[in-house]
Each structure stands twice: as C-alpha cells, then as structure tokens.
Amino acid sequence: MEGLPVEKANALTEKICGICSNSHIWNSCRTAELGLxxxxxxxxxxxxxxxxxxxxLHSHFLYLAHGCEVxxxxxxxxxxxYLREIVMELLAMIGGNRVQYGxxxxxxxxxxxxxxxxxxxxxxxxxxxxxxxxxxFVERFLADSIVMxxxxxxxxxxxxxxIELAVTGPTLRATGVAxxxxxxxxxxxxxxxxxxxxxxxDVKSNLIMRALESFESIKIIKQAIANxxxxxxxxxxxxxxxxxxxxxxxxxxxxxxxxxxxxESGRVRHCIIRTPSMxxxxxxxxxxxxxxxxxxxxxxxxxxxxxxxTDRAIEIIRR
Amino acid sequence: xxxxxxxxPVIAVILTILVCFIISTFLPGIERKYVHARIQQRxxxxxxxxxIMAPLKFIFKENIEVSSPVPGLYKALPIICFIVVLxxxxxxTPEAYKIPALASLVSIVGFLKVEEICYVLMGALSKSIMSxxxxxxxxxxxxxxxxxxxxxxxxxxxRRSLRMITYGSFPLYLALFAPVTAARSIFLGDIVxxxxxxxxxxxxxxxxxxxxVFFIGYMIILNEYPFSxxxxxxxVIEGPxxxxxxxxxxxxxxxxxxFMFVLGAxxxxxxxxxxxxxxxxxxxxxxxxxxxxxxxxxxxxxFAPVFTNRQLLPTILATTLLGILAIVIGLL
Numbered sequence: 001m002e003g004l005p006v007e008k009a010n011a012l013t014e015k016i017c018g019i020c021s022n023s024h025i026w027n028s029c030r031t032a033e034l035g036l037x038x039x040x041x042x043x044x045x046x047x048x049x050x051x052x053x054x055x056x057l058h059s060h061f062l063y064l065a066h067g068c069e070v071x072x073x074x075x076x077x078x079x080x081x082y083l084r085e086i087v088m089e090l091l092a093m094i095g096g097n098r099v100q101y102g103x104x105x106x107x108x109x110x111x112x113x114x115x116x117x118x119x120x121x122x123x124x125x126x127x128x129x130x131x132x133x134x135x136x137f138v139e140r141f142l143a144d145s146i147v148m149x150x151x152x153x154x155x156x157x158x159x160x161x162x163i164e165l166a167v168t169g170p171t172l173r174a175t176g177v178a179x180x181x182x183x184x185x186x187x188x189x190x191x192x193x194x195x196x197x198x199x200x201x202d203v204k205s206n207l208i209m210r211a212l213e214s215f216e217s218i219k220i221i222k223q224a225i226a227n228x229x230x231x232x233x234x235x236x237x238x239x240x241x242x243x244x245x246x247x248x249x250x251x252x253x254x255x256x257x258x259x260x261x262x263x264e265s266g267r268v269r270h271c272i273i274r275t276p277s278m279x280x281x282x283x284x285x286x287x288x289x290x291x292x293x294x295x296x297x298x299x300x301x302x303x304x305x306x307x308x309x310t311d312r313a314i315e316i317i318r319r
Numbered sequence: 320x321x322x323x324x325x326x327x328p329v330i331a332v333i334l335t336i337l338v339c340f341i342i343s344t345f346l347p348g349i350e351r352k353y354v355h356a357r358i359q360q361r362x363x364x365x366x367x368x369x370x371i372m373a374p375l376k377f378i379f380k381e382n383i384e385v386s387s388p389v390p391g392l393y394k395a396l397p398i399i400c401f402i403v404v405l406x407x408x409x410x411x412t413p414e415a416y417k418i419p420a421l422a423s424l425v426s427i428v429g430f431l432k433v434e435e436i437c438y439v440l441m442g443a444l445s446k447s448i449m450s451x452x453x454x455x456x457x458x459x460x461x462x463x464x465x466x467x468x469x470x471x472x473x474x475x476x477x478r479r480s481l482r483m484i485t486y487g488s489f490p491l492y493l494a495l496f497a498p499v500t501a502a503r504s505i506f507l508g509d510i511v512x513x514x515x516x517x518x519x520x521x522x523x524x525x526x527x528x529x530x531x532v533f534f535i536g537y538m539i540i541l542n543e544y545p546f547s548x549x550x551x552x553x554x555v556i557e558g559p560x561x562x563x564x565x566x567x568x569x570x571x572x573x574x575x576x577x578f579m580f581v582l583g584a585x586x587x588x589x590x591x592x593x594x595x596x597x598x599x600x601x602x603x604x605x606x607x608x609x610x611x612x613x614x615x616x617x618x619x620x621x622f623a624p625v626f627t628n629r630q631l632l633p634t635i636l637a638t639t640l641l642g643i644l645a646i647v648i649g650l651l
Contacts, residue, residue, distance in 0.1 A: 071624035071625065072547070074359060074621065075621045078359035078360065079359075146626075150624045150629075293472070293475055294548065294625070294627045
C-alpha cells in the first residue's frame with residue numbers, strides 16, 4: 001500500500017479478503033473521499049449500500065452455512081448455501097465477479113456497476129425469493145429441538161468480556177450490546193432498519209443474530225431499489241491534494257472496519273487497516289472455555305473469524 | 320459334479336459372502352447419492368464412487384508410515400475389523416448353524432464387541448502430528464491456556480469409543496436378545512426355525528419395539544451421524560482413522576459398506592427369520608433389508624447434527640428403556 005497511487009491502493013485493499021472485498025474498497029475510497037472532500041453522487045451511494053448489504057447477506061449466509069456444517073448438519077448447511085447462491089449471482093450481476101467486484105471508485109462507483117431497470121427488477125424479485133427462502137430456513141432451524149440443544153449455552157462470550165476485548169459487529173451485538181456503525185454512517189441516513197441484538201452471547205445467539213440481520217439487509221436493499229435516485233454514478237470533479245492522516249470506520253458484515261492513511265502527491269502514506277477479525281479473534285479462547293472439544297470448532301466459528309483478514313497482521317511492540 | 324460343488328457348504332458360504340460383499344460395495348454410494356444428495360438437492364457422487372472407486376483409488380496410492388507407538392497392530396486393526404464382520408456374516412449363513420458355538424447370539428455379540436474394541440485401539444494407537452494439541456505454551460498476551468499438556472485428538476476418540484462400548488451400543492445388544500424371548504434359544508438356527516413356523520418376530524409388539532431399538536443401535540455401531548462422535552469429525556480430523564492411508568484406508572472404506580450389509584443380514588435373521596444364502600430367494604429379503612436400513616439411516620443422518628454427550632446420553636437411555644420394554648413384553 002505504502003507509496004502506491006491512491007486509485008491503485010484502493011484496488012489493492014480489495015485483495016485483503018475474499019469475503020468482504022467490497023467493504024475494503026468501499027472504506028478505502030471513503031477514506032480518500034473524506035480527506036479530499038469528494039462529494040459522492042446520490043445514486044452511487046445507493047449502489048454502494050446495495051453492494052454492502054449484499055455482501056453482508058453472503059457473509060452472514062456463509063456463517064450460517066458454516067455453523068451448520070460444523071454442527072455436522074449438512075442438509076441445513078446446503079440449504080443456506082443455496083440461498084447464498086442467489087446473493088452471489090446478484091453480486092456477479094452488479095460487479096461482474098462473484099468476488100472482487102471492484103465496484104467503488106473515488107467519487108462513486110464504476111459505470112459498469114450501474115443498475116438499469118432490468119437489473120433492479122431482478123434484484124427485487126431475488127430479494128423476495130431470498131426473504132421467503134430465509135423465512136422457511138429460520139422457521140425450520142428454530143423448530144429443530146436437537147439443533148437448539150446442540151447450540152444453546154455453547155461458546156458463551158459474556159458481554160463484559162466482549163466489551164473488554166473490543167469485540168465488534170454481530171459477535172458483540174449477540175451479547176446484547178446495540179452497537180452498529182451503520183446508525184452513524186451518512187450512507188444509511190435515508191434507510192430504515194433495526195439494530196438486532198441477542199442476549200446470551202452463545203452460538204445460538206450468534207446464529208440467530210445473523211439470520212435476523214439478514215432480514216434487515218433485505219429490507220435495506222428493498223428500500224434502496226424502491227428509492228434509488230437517477231443521475232450519475234461517479235463524480236469526477238475533484239482535485240488531488242495532500243492530506244493529513246484520514247480515518248474512516250464503517251460497519252462491515254463482521255464488525256468495524258478501520259482504514260486510515262495520508263495522501264502525499266496522490267500517493268498513500270502511513271496506511272493502517274484493522275479488520276473486524278483482528279478484534280474478534282481474541283474472543284475465541286474465552287468462548288471455548290468450559291465446553292467439550294467437539295464444540296471447540298463451533299466456538300471458534302461463533303466468533304466469526306476471517307483468517308485472510310488476520311494472516312497479514314503485524315504486532316507493534318512499544319519499547 | 321457341478322451340483323456337488325454347489326452343495327458343498329464351504330463353497331456355498333464363499334459364494335454367499337461374495338454376493339453379499341459385491342452388493343455391500345454399493346451401499347455407501349446409495350446412501351450418499353440417492354439419500355443425502357437428494358435431500359440436500361445436489362447431484363452427489365456417482366453411485367459407485369464411495370464404495371468402489373474410493374477403495375480402488377486408495378489401493379493404488381502410495382502408503383505412508385503411520386505415526387503410532389505400535390504401527391504393526393495399528394495397521395492390522397482395519398483388517399481385523401473386516402475379518403470380524405466376515406465372521407458375523409459366516410455365522411448368519413444356514414451352513415454355520417451346524418456349528419452352534421459359531422451360530423449363536425453370544426458369538427455375534429462377541430464379534431461385534433471385538434469390532435468396537437478395534438476403534439478404542441485405533442484411537443489409542445494413532446498419534447498423528449496433525450492432531451497434536453497445544454504442543455507449546457500459549458505465549459500470547461492475555462492467554463488463558465498456559466501450561467497446557469501435550470495430547471492427541473485421537474486419545475479423545477479412544478476414550479469416546481470406550482464410553483460407547485460401555486453404554487453406547489447397549490441398546491443394540493438388547494435388541495439382539497429380544498428375539499430370544501420368543502424363540503427361547505440363543506442359537507440362530509432355533510431363532511430362524513421359530514420364525515419360519517410362527518412368523519417373523521418383527522410383526523409382534525416386542526419385535527416392533529426391538530426393531531426400532533436395533534435401528535438406533537445400527538446407527539450407533541456404524542458411527543453414523545448423529546452418533547459419529549467417535550470419528551470426531553467435528554474436531555477437524557477423523558479421530559481413529561487419521562493415520563490410515565492407501566490400502567489400509569481402502570480396507571476401512573470397504574469394511575464400512577460390508578458392515579452395513581452384515582448388520583442388515585443380522586436383522587433379517589433375528590427379526591424376519593431369513594438367513595443370507597444364495598440358494599434361496601430369501602437373500603433378496605436380506606438385500607432389501609440392507610437397502611431399507613441404509614436409506615433410513617441416510618434420512619435420519621441428513622436431518623441431525625452430531626450429538627455430544629448432552630444429547631447422546633438421553634438418547635441412549637431412552638433407547639435402552641425401549642429395549643428393556645421389548646424384552647419384558649417378549650417374556651410376557
């Protein structure tokens with residue numbers, strides 16, 4: 001990242017993670033936009049929100065499917081993966097790829113990611129289908145007493161511990177803390193949605209949390225489809241200037257994503273990126289305590305760690 | 320001459336075993352392709368892949384030296400399992416009824432127990448490097464797992480296997496003895512003869528209950544989901560099987576399919592009174608029972624997560640009580 005032209009650096013951030021690639025490029029662009037005072041077109045904001053929520057859906061579905069797979073419930077796992085497939089195809093329709101969409105650019109989104117009438121209609125239909133499918137899955141999942149017995153009280157992360165460890169995102173909200181950065185992000189000002197919380201901090205709470213948040217994401221996408229403004233998708237009218245260190249926090253599927261860098265002659269300096277997994281991964285060892293080894297994998301999955309987000313982490317030792 | 324060869328009991332048993340073995344190789348594929356894949360709305364593997372192609376592939380793979388304190392015994396265990404299953408099938412054939420010590424429930428139970436003990440030994444003797452837990456102190460700031468002891472995941476499998484031997488498979492053995500209450504004999508020949516005169520034990524109240532218990536025990540002894548805690552698949556690795564590769568893994572795969580068939584044949588003998596022999600159309604009943612069991616097992620396993628002790632104990636307790644009920648009703 002260091003020394004790269006900001007446009008290239010933005011594109012590179014997308015490679016940090018295969019699951020939340022859109023979140024990285026979105027926040028990286030957002031960081032520069034905040035520093036340079038670039039005004040994003042309203043239509044582009046809506047498309048970014050749609051992409052962000054689609055990514056949240058595919059991340060949450062991946063979590064649900066993986067959770068079921070770790071439970072060795074292949075049937076539930078496959079059913080969620082089928083639902084996720086709808087989302088992946090929609091992401092491919094908008095971004096051109098199933099991962100690494102390259103949607104956000106400085107000032108908006110790439111013109112190829114614009115949504116015409118046909119795409120909006122497909123989005124609308126697929127959201128209805130997804131909602132119906134998810135409803136069916138959640139009802140079946142919650143009614144399964146054996147599954148509930150397997151996940152209730154397992155991998156408990158107490159709220160106090162979660163706050164101390166600076167756990168973020170759905171993993172924090174599953175302990176009862178109603179903290180969601182989307183409520184403070186200007187991109188979400190025009191959208192009506194609820195911040196979902198659960199109280200127990202166990203695997204059950206985390207799985208239900210993701211399922212219920214998925215309904216909120218569908219609700220947001222539906223609002224975006226209905227109210228998407230007309231106009232350009234990218235604002236090219238801006239000038240590059242040097243900036244101090246700029247910081248940007250956004251709510252991504254797994255928690256708070258932090259990007260910060262300064263701009264110097266159009267190049268990135270002093271770049272720091274902190275992924276939500278960096279904060280959440282510490283919760284794993286606490287969630288596992290007191291449970292059987294068979295539940296260990298479940299407890300690890302419960303904290304929703306993304307290993308690609310953490311394998312390039314560096315430890316700063318202050319002497 | 321040809322007739323003499325066919326009526327030779329040894330040849331008859333060998334032919335029966337051969338037919339049963341060939342059919343058994345299709346059972347894992349049927350379970351995966353036509354049950355699991357159908358339920359999960361996916362294409363699934365081709366039907367011969369899990370039971371035939373997989374072992375063939377393993378046979379031609381290069382072997383690895385196993386990480387085990389007693390590699391010779393560890394490598395012999397899958398073969399012992401196969402031989403044990405083979406012995407159970409031989410004991411079920413009508414030709415074996417002339418040897419009461421072999422064709423009795425006591426020998427069947429003994430063989431099944433040996434098969435179960437093999438899992439304990441597999442788990443205890445497998446020391447895969449991939450399963451080493453916490454080989455170094457957790458030095459990360461704020462770590463809560465300091466001074467952890469070096470241990471192996473397979474050890475846990477061995478302990479679980481021991482637990483399963485002591486109470487896990489108890490319902491199966493109760494179900495095996497339920498027909499004895501009707502036939503008043505532990506010899507398979509007498510049990511078959513009784514049912515050929517009085518009708519299948521399955522169609523009595525005690526038989527119906529015992530059949531349910533047998534089916535749950537069948538899933539438990541096959542380590543099928545949700546009772547696959549021995550295989551420890553949720554613990555990332557496959558417990559006792561971890562170190563088996565190449566031809567040894569092939570034997571493990573083949574034995575599983577064969578065991579599925581043989582347990583179906585046990586049910587046919589004890590609950591329907593039809594022994595497996597290729598000289599009778601009754602073998603079709605054996606095949607049908609084996610298929611029905613595989614399909615039912617596939618359906619149940621597709622809709623259940625793996626059980627931990629919290630679910631396992633009540634399930635086994637309830638099944639044991641059902642088994643006792645079947646025996647009590649049979650005695651009345």
